[in-house]
Amino acid sequence: MAMSLSLARLALPLQSLPAASGKRPANATISFAANSFFGAPLAVAAATALSPAAPLARSLSVVAKAGKGYKMKTHKASAKRFRVTGTGKIVRRCAGKQHLLSKKNAKRRKRLSKMVQVNKSDYSNVMGALPYLKVNKKAGGEY
Structure with a gap:
């Protein structure tokens, strides 16, 4: 699952920054929404005294569960009709x-x-x- 984080969600106070001068004012701060991504708080980077030479420090910590995806379901009617032999072949009646x-x-x-x-x-x-059937690939052929 791809996550995207746009600048619109960061709630940056872009109106307080002067556009013409190119320099940042000394009291410019960056604030993030308290609970933005799945209820997990984002790290707040607050700069009290920014000089024009100092880079703007932003640290974002987004915590997301790393899952493998969904479990595939076994078709139960097929599970009752097929079985695997000891050598890994699929047999039927x-x-x-x-x-x-x-x-x-x-x-x-x-x-x-x-x-x-x-x-x-x-x-x-x-x-x-039957996605979880243990089949011998050499016995069954290409699939």
Whole structure:
């Protein structure tokens, strides 16, 4: 998340500085809003006696949480349909074994009962639905 801090938010008293002379008056001060960024106070740089040779000292301390981003959610319906083998392959059940089994012979029913590996072209779809699945990249192919 990119944060931007504009000069308009700093509340600088630009009206008190003379534009024509180019020199700063001795009583010029810079004040910041007490709670500007997410309720965290910014450091206040107050100069009581500024000379023309001294640079204007500003110190800003903005505290923000450094997060990694949002957690991705696991698609729970996909999590119930796929699993990973010990070698890191993604396997699934075969379709066609739920109903109308009386017209399917025993050899076909036994073949449909086995788990089969997900096709390598479908790995990107499964990995998108299951972001925390520990898959062997060499076993699955490109995704």
